[in-house]
Each structure stands twice: as structure tokens, then as C-alpha cells.
Amino acid sequence: MPGLRGHGGAMEDQGTALEHARVPFRTVLASILGLWICYVILTTLRGELVDLGFTTEAFWRRVLASGAGAVITLGLWLILRLFDARALWVKIGAALILSLPVALLIAQANQLVFASMEQRVFARAAQQRGFYVYRDQSGDLLVDIPASSMPGPPAQNGGGIVTVPAERLQATYWQEVIEVAYGRYFMMLAWCALYLALLTGEKARAAERREQEFRNAARAAELRSLRYQVNPHFLFNTLNSLSALVLTGKIDSAERMIQMLSHFYRRSLANDPTADVPLAEEVALQKLYLDIEAVRFPQRLVAEYAIPAELEDVLVPGMILQPLVENSVKHAVAPSSAPVRITISAREEYGRLVLSVADNGQDAGRSATPRKGFGIGLANVRERLAARFGREATVVSGPLGADAVCGYATHLHLPLIRKAARHPAFHPAQLVEAAK
Incomplete structure (x- = not known):
């Protein structure tokens, strides 16, 4: 039954195509760029609202950090797409696990980009709060703040001015990385949810195409069957007529x-x-x-x-x-x-x-x-x-x-x-x- 085997092979090919439905690269790239462009716009607006200063420099550094984030997100997609044909719970688990190291990488890239202007941003913020910020002879950044603003019991702080290194008032490198990574983790989860939604849409469209192809094949088979019904009936009548002509000479x-x-x-x-x-x-x-x-x-x-x-x-x-x-x-x-x-x-x-x-x-x-x-x-x-x-x-x-x-x-x-x-x-x- 070659015909049946052919149709069976076609159905298997259709099933394989459905299992390997992919989100087009252009769509993935557009979603990643859209995510990070929105991030740049929103963080820039936030910076203007809280008056962080250094608007132009911060903007270009933010664009650079977001570009690195987009590249890292693209790497996340290259790994996540390996799970496209797996069950939904496997894909969700992969997104939850893979987003964590990705968020840490993005946070570190962000810290590296903004490291050289971190102290300037801190100094400006301290001055806006009324603290006196200066550098000593060795170049270390110092801050004069009221003793009452220092942590600990008032009796220990006294009532005067306390000079402390700026590093003491700032978070450590890893504290800052973890704080940034926390936000980036949920940002990556949001993108993974978007990607899974796009993948589901592609599979739904592939299923619709497969169903339409099956309908077309069924319709073609029906048309062939009905069309072939005409020929034997016509041939039977014509042969009868031909036989009558032969018999009558x-x-x-x-x-x-x-x-x-x-x-x-x-x-x-x-x-x-x-x-x-x-x-x-x-x-x-x-x-x-x-x-x-x-x-x-x-x-x-x-x-x-x-x-x-x-x-x-x-x-x-x-x-x-x-x-x-x-x-x-x-x-x-x-x-x-x-x-x-x-x-x-x-x-x-x-x-x-x-x-x-x-x-x-x-x-x-x-x-x-x-x-x-x-x-x-x-x-x-x-x-x-x-x-x-x-x-x-x-x-x-x-x-x-x-x-x-x-x-x-x-x-x-x-x-x-x-x-x-x-x-x-x-x-x-x-x-x-x-x-x-």
C-alpha cells in the first residue's frame, strides 16, 4: 500500500514539524531589543525624577550596560531553545534555573560599566542631603556627617561631626551585585514568560497549518474519488453503445x-x-x-x-x-x-x-x-x-x-x-x- 505509507509518512513529518516549531530569530531578537529599550527608557525617566545627575554620561553607560544585557539574554535564548520540544513544566523549570546565573552576569556587567562614576554619584547624593564630602591627601573620599546620623546608640556617637570613609557608607561590591541581580532575575523571568508565550503561539499556528493541510488533503481525496466515479460510468455506457454498433454491423x-x-x-x-x-x-x-x-x-x-x-x-x-x-x-x-x-x-x-x-x-x-x-x-x-x-x-x-x-x-x-x-x-x- 504505497499510497497509505506515503500519507502515513506525511503525517509523521507533520507531527515532527509541530514538535520542532520554533520562534523566528527575528521575533526573538525584537523581543530582546524591545525589553532592553524599555528598560533604558524607564530607568532614564526614573533618574530624571530622582535627580541623580550626570544625565548624558549615565544615559550612554546605561545603553552600554543594556547592550551587554541584550547579548547575555540572547545567550539565554540559545540555551532555552534547547527545551522547546520538552514538556511545559520542564521549560518553566529551565527558565527559573537559567535566569539566576544570567541575572548575576547582567548585574556584574552593570557594575563594571558604572564602577568609575559610582563615587561621583554617591558624593552628589551625599551633598544633596547636607553632608560635606571631600578627599584627603591620599585621595580617599571622606564624608563629614552629624554623629546623630550614625548607626548605634546616641551616647556612643556624641553630638558632634563624625568623619567616615565613603566606603563605609556604601554597600560592598557583591552586595550591590546581588541587589541588582535580584531585579534582573525577575526581569529575565518576564522575558522567558514572553518567549514561552511566543513559542506556544508558533506551535498553535503550526497546528493550524497542519490541520489545514489535512483538510486540503481530505478534500483533494474526496474530489479525486468523486471525479473518478464519472469515468467508469461513462465508459460502461459508451462500451455498451459501441457493442450495439458492432452487433448491428x-x-x-x-x-x-x-x-x-x-x-x-x-x-x-x-x-x-x-x-x-x-x-x-x-x-x-x-x-x-x-x-x-x-x-x-x-x-x-x-x-x-x-x-x-x-x-x-x-x-x-x-x-x-x-x-x-x-x-x-x-x-x-x-x-x-x-x-x-x-x-x-x-x-x-x-x-x-x-x-x-x-x-x-x-x-x-x-x-x-x-x-x-x-x-x-x-x-x-x-x-x-x-x-x-x-x-x-x-x-x-x-x-x-x-x-x-x-x-x-x-x-x-x-x-x-x-x-x-x-x-x-x-x-x-x-x-x-x-x-x-
Whole structure:
């Protein structure tokens, strides 16, 4: 069963594609840059609000630190993406654990960038609080502060001024790193949550694409099945006609029918059974079929075609008219002793294509119900149109008028689709000439 194995392999490939759905690099990069740009903007606004000073210098240092943070975050993504195909709880655990060392690296990068201006920021902040800040002969930064502001009991501090090194009032390097890392940790967790949301969205879109591909494959299989139902039925009837010609000694007519049948099948089987064809090509096939039947019914079958030139390039499902034309031959021409006219026509109506197959057979018009045996071919047409166009196509079939004593017609209302470049349009007469 090669076909089944092929479909199974396709399904496995689709499942693998879903498991390995990835967030595009451009999206990841945009999310990282967006995160750090927002950080720069917010911290700059905060610095202006609390009046930290050194606005320009601090801004460029902040940009540099944020650039380092963006690079480190990109490294986090390179590791985190290794867990894309794992369970959600594994991805969450990886984000919680990996964000900790990443936050420490970002904090250290931040401290290195701002280290050279840290004492200046501290001195300015101390002066704003009324403390006297200066450097001694060795260059160490000292601060004169009221003893009452020093930690410890007032009795120990006295009531005067205490001079202390600035380092004593500042946090240690690791204290500052840990304090910054604490905020960066939750910042990284927020980005990881965003990344997981983007990944979930990509997997959802991959699942939608896979579902659509399955629907398309199912629809194509249904169209092929319905389309192939037409060929055996037509071939069975044609072979019966050919047999009758041979038995009655009409060898020339039988030879002509064989030639036209060969041309008919060469043309009808050349196209993809799920593809649309230009209306001119579809009508040409039906004309060839009616010419084949005219060999059988030379005096009774009269065919007419009313196809406007401006509609010849409109696309329709291949051989969609075949069951309708065949039923007209079977139920109107075959049982009649008088000439029967079969008309194939097309018109544009309110931006839609209306295809009609009508005959003036004597058995129609006496009942509002379809002809006996007519429902199979009509059902095939309905199902093919439903598979191809859904609710956009409708089929109306019945006698020609409420008071008619003869005549039957079927009208197909289809979307008007023009795509002339897809199939080369040709005139029905070209196919008829090839059959001669």
C-alpha cells in the first residue's frame, strides 16, 4: 500500500514539524531589543525624577550596560531553545534555573560599566542631603556627617561631626551585585514568560497549518474519488453503445466512436482530477461526448451550445457537466423516438457563473421529482461542488416550468473565477476536429 505509507509518512513529518516549531530569530531578537529599550527608557525617566545627575554620561553607560544585557539574554535564548520540544513544566523549570546565573552576569556587567562614576554619584547624593564630602591627601573620599546620623546608640556617637570613609557608607561590591541581580532575575523571568508565550503561539499556528493541510488533503481525496466515479460510468455506457454498433454491423460508426472515445479519454485524463479547467475546455469535452453519442443516435440527438466568449476562460471543476449531459442522453434521448435537443449554456448572474444543462425530453415535466436514476449523477455533482466550493455553490434541478409537459434542466451556480493563464483555453471546435 504505497499510497497509505506515503500519507502515513506525511503525517509523521507533520507531527515532527509541530514538535520542532520554533520562534523566528527575528521575533526573538525584537523581543530582546524591545525589553532592553524599555528598560533604558524607564530607568532614564526614573533618574530624571530622582535627580541623580550626570544625565548624558549615565544615559550612554546605561545603553552600554543594556547592550551587554541584550547579548547575555540572547545567550539565554540559545540555551532555552534547547527545551522547546520538552514538556511545559520542564521549560518553566529551565527558565527559573537559567535566569539566576544570567541575572548575576547582567548585574556584574552593570557594575563594571558604572564602577568609575559610582563615587561621583554617591558624593552628589551625599551633598544633596547636607553632608560635606571631600578627599584627603591620599585621595580617599571622606564624608563629614552629624554623629546623630550614625548607626548605634546616641551616647556612643556624641553630638558632634563624625568623619567616615565613603566606603563605609556604601554597600560592598557583591552586595550591590546581588541587589541588582535580584531585579534582573525577575526581569529575565518576564522575558522567558514572553518567549514561552511566543513559542506556544508558533506551535498553535503550526497546528493550524497542519490541520489545514489535512483538510486540503481530505478534500483533494474526496474530489479525486468523486471525479473518478464519472469515468467508469461513462465508459460502461459508451462500451455498451459501441457493442450495439458492432452487433448491428455499423463498423464505420463503431470505428469513428472508438477514435473519438480515445481522444475523449486522452483529454479528460490529462488534467489533475482536482484541478479546475477553463469553461471552454469543459464544454469541448461535453461536445466530444455528445458527438460520440450522436453516432449512436444520429437522428434523435441535437446539441446546442450557448457559451459567451467572455466566459470561456472562467474556471470550473473538470468534467462537472459530464453526469448531467450523460443523464440527459440516458433519460431524454435514449427512450425518445423524436429528436431531443440538449442545450449547454452559461451566463453571468450577479457576479456568479450559472451553468445550465437542459433538454426537452418527453419524460420530464410530468413530476416535480427528479427522473428515475437521475439522482446518482446529480448527487455526484452536488458533492463535488460542496467539496470544492462549500456553500458558495448551489445546484437547482427540475422540470422546465411548473406547467411544462416536457423538458428538464439543471442549473449550477458557481463562484466566478478567472485565471486564464492556468490552462490554455481552446475552442470546442478544435477538439471536434481532432476527433475526425
